[in-house]
Amino acid sequence: MQQKELLPHLFRTEYRKIIAVLVRHFGFEQLTLAEDIASDTFLIAAETWGLKGLPENPVAWLYTVAKNKARDQVKRNSVFKQKVRPAMITDERSLPETDIDLSDENIKDSQLQMMFAIADPVLSLESQTALILRILCGFGIDEIADAFLTNKETIHKRLGRAKEKLRLAKIKIRLPATPEINQGVDAVLTSLYLLFNEGYYSSCRNTVLRKDFCLEAMRLTLLLVENGQTNTAGAEALFALMCFHASRFDARTDENGEIIRYDEQNVALWNEELIAKGHYYLNKSSRGKELSRYHIEAAIAYWHTIKNDNSEKWENILQLYNQLLCVIYSPVTALNRTYAISKINGKQAAIQEAEQLGLTNNHLYHVLLGYLYTGSDQEKAVRHLKTALQLAKTERERILIRKDIINLEI
Amino acid sequence: MNEFLLIFRREYKTAVAQPSPEELQNMMKAWQNWMGSIAARNKLANSGNRLSEEGKVVKPGSVVTNGPYVEMKEAIGGYIIIRADSMEEAAEISKGCPILGVGGNVEVRTIVPMEP
Numbered sequence: 001m002q003q004k005e006l007l008p009h010l011f012r013t014e015y016r017k018i019i020a021v022l023v024r025h026f027g028f029e030q031l032t033l034a035e036d037i038a039s040d041t042f043l044i045a046a047e048t049w050g051l052k053g054l055p056e057n058p059v060a061w062l063y064t065v066a067k068n069k070a071r072d073q074v075k076r077n078s079v080f081k082q083k084v085r086p087a088m089i090t091d092e093r094s095l096p097e098t099d100i101d102l103s104d105e106n107i108k109d110s111q112l113q114m115m116f117a118i119a120d121p122v123l124s125l126e127s128q129t130a131l132i133l134r135i136l137c138g139f140g141i142d143e144i145a146d147a148f149l150t151n152k153e154t155i156h157k158r159l160g161r162a163k164e165k166l167r168l169a170k171i172k173i174r175l176p177a178t179p180e181i182n183q184g185v186d187a188v189l190t191s192l193y194l195l196f197n198e199g200y201y202s203s204c205r206n207t208v209l210r211k212d213f214c215l216e217a218m219r220l221t222l223l224l225v226e227n228g229q230t231n232t233a234g235a236e237a238l239f240a241l242m243c244f245h246a247s248r249f250d251a252r253t254d255e256n257g258e259i260i261r262y263d264e265q266n267v268a269l270w271n272e273e274l275i276a277k278g279h280y281y282l283n284k285s286s287r288g289k290e291l292s293r294y295h296i297e298a299a300i301a302y303w304h305t306i307k308n309d310n311s312e313k314w315e316n317i318l319q320l321y322n323q324l325l326c327v328i329y330s331p332v333t334a335l336n337r338t339y340a341i342s343k344i345n346g347k348q349a350a351i352q353e354a355e356q357l358g359l360t361n362n363h364l365y366h367v368l369l370g371y372l373y374t375g376s377d378q379e380k381a382v383r384h385l386k387t388a389l390q391l392a393k394t395e396r397e398r399i400l401i402r403k404d405i406i407n408l409e410i
Numbered sequence: 411m412n413e414f415l416l417i418f419r420r421e422y423k424t425a426v427a428q429p430s431p432e433e434l435q436n437m438m439k440a441w442q443n444w445m446g447s448i449a450a451r452n453k454l455a456n457s458g459n460r461l462s463e464e465g466k467v468v469k470p471g472s473v474v475t476n477g478p479y480v481e482m483k484e485a486i487g488g489y490i491i492i493r494a495d496s497m498e499e500a501a502e503i504s505k506g507c508p509i510l511g512v513g514g515n516v517e518v519r520t521i522v523p524m525e526p
Contacts, residue, residue: 315439318443318446319439319442319446321446322442322443322445322446322449323442323446325446325449325450325454326445326446326449326454326457329449329450329452329454331452333450334449334450334451334452337446337450338450353447353450356447356450356451357450357451358451358452
C-alpha cells in the first residue's frame with residue numbers, strides 16, 4: 001500500500017534530478033534518451049517494488065538502476081558505432097565517461113545549467129515554461145496541459161518542437177561565461193517569473209497544482225540565489241517578490257478554488273514566515289545600484305503585505321506603480337495604479353484616470369470601473385460589470401463577476 | 411501614432427524662494443504622478459532626462475560661452491518623449507505637467523519619423 005504514495009512522490013522529486021544529470025552527461029541532443037532512461041527506471045521500480053516490496057533505500061535504488069541503464073546505453077551505442085562506423089573509433093578512451101554522478105552537488109549544478117540552456121532565446125517563452133515544468137520540475141504532461149488550459153496533444157507537440165530546436169541550435173549545458181552571465185540570468189529570471197505567474201494567476205481550478213507550480217518556480221529561483229555565480233540582485237529581488245506573493249496563497253482562494261480578492265482576504269491567513277523571508281531577500285537585493293523591474297515589483301508586493309490600510313501604504317504603492325510603468329508598461333499595472341489612486345484620492349478621481357487608459361476592451365478595466373462606480377452610480381457599475389462578463393475569457397473570472405453583479409443588485 | 415518631444419523650460423536664475431522639504435516632496439510626487447499617468451496610457455515612449463544647470467554653448471570661431479542661459483532667458487531643464495495621436499493630444503497631455511505650476515513651460519515638438 002505504501003508504494004502508492006511513495007512512487008508519485010519520488011517521481012516528483014527524483015525524475016527531474018536523474019534527467020538533469022543525464023542530460024548534462026550526454027548533452028542536450030540526447031534529451032529524449034535521458035527522458036527514456038528516467039521513465040524506464042521508474043517503470044522498473046513500479047514493477048520490482050510491486051512484486052518484491054520496497055528496497056531499503058528507494059532513492060539509491062533508483063539512482064543505481066538509472067546509472068546502469070545509462071552505462072548500457074553507452075555500451076550499446078559504442079557497439080553500434082563499432083559496427084556501423086568502425087573508422088570513427090580509434091581508441092577505447094574516446095568513449096564517453098560512463099560514470100554517472102548523482103551526488104547532491106552535481107544534481108544542483110546540472111539543474112542550474114539546464115535552466116540556462118532552456119532559457120535560450122531560440123525558444124519562445126511558452127515553450128520554455130513547458131520544458132521547465134516537464135524536465136526541471138517533473139510535472140506530468142496532463143498536469144501541464146491542465147495548467148495551460150489545453151490538451152495533452154498540444155503540450156506533447158510543444159515539447160517536441162522545443163527539444164528539436166534546442167538540438168538543432170546545439171545548445172550546450174553549461175553556465176554562460178562571466179561577461180554574459182548577467183544576460184543569461186535575466187533570461188532565466190524571465191522564464192521563472194512566467195512560471196510563477198502561470199501558477200499564481202492561472203485560471204486552472206486545481207489549487208494544489210497551481211501552488212506546486214509556484215513552489216517549483218521558487219525552488220529554481222533559490223538555486224540561482226544560492227549560487228555564487230548567479231546570485232544577481234535581480235534574482236534576489238525576484239525571489240523576494242515570489243515570497244511576498246506566495247505569503248497570501250492560502251488567503252486568496254476559497255475551499256472551491258475560487259479567487260478571494262485582496263481586500264476581502266482573511267489577513268490572519270497570510271504567511272508571516274514567507275513575508276519575513278521576502279523581507280530578508282529584498283534587503284539583500286538592495287546592495288548595489290541595480291534597480292530591476294523585480295525590485296520595483298517586490299517593493300510593491302512588500303507594501304501589500306502591510307495589513308494596516310493607511311494612506312502611507314497606498315501613497316508608496318502608487319509611486320512604485322508610477323515607476324514600474326515608466327520602466328515597463330502592462331495593462332494590469334495601469335489598472336492597479338488606478339486602484340491605488342482610488343485608495344488615496346477617492347473613487348471619483350480614479351474614474352477620471354481610468355477613463356484615459358484606453359483599455360475598454362479589457363474585462364479587468366470594466367471590473368475596476370464596476371468597483372469604482374459602486375456607491376455613487378449603481379446603474380453604471382452594473383453596466384460595466386455586464387460588459388466585463390461578456391469580455392471575460394474564463395469561467396473562473398465569470399463566476400467572480402457574476403457574484404459582484406448579484407451583490408450590487410441586492 | 412506619432413512621437414512627440416516635450417521640452418521643459420523654466421528660468422533657473424529667478425530666485426524662487428527655496429522650497430521646503432515638504433514642497434520638494436510634493437513636487438517630486440507631482441512629477442511621478444504625471445509621468446505615471448502618461449505611462450499608464452502606454453504613451454510614454456522614453457522617460458527622458460533631467461539636465462543639470464551648468465552647460466556651455468559652442469559657437470563658430472571657437473567661441474565658448476558659459477551656460478546656455480546667458481542668452482536664453484529660459485534654459486532647458488529636461489525632456490521626455492511621448493506617443494500621441496495628434497499634436498492636439500500631445501499638447502493636452504502637456505497641460506498636466508508640473509513645471510507649469512512653477513512658472514515654466516512645455517514645448518511640444520513632433521519627432522520626424524525615420525520612415526515617413
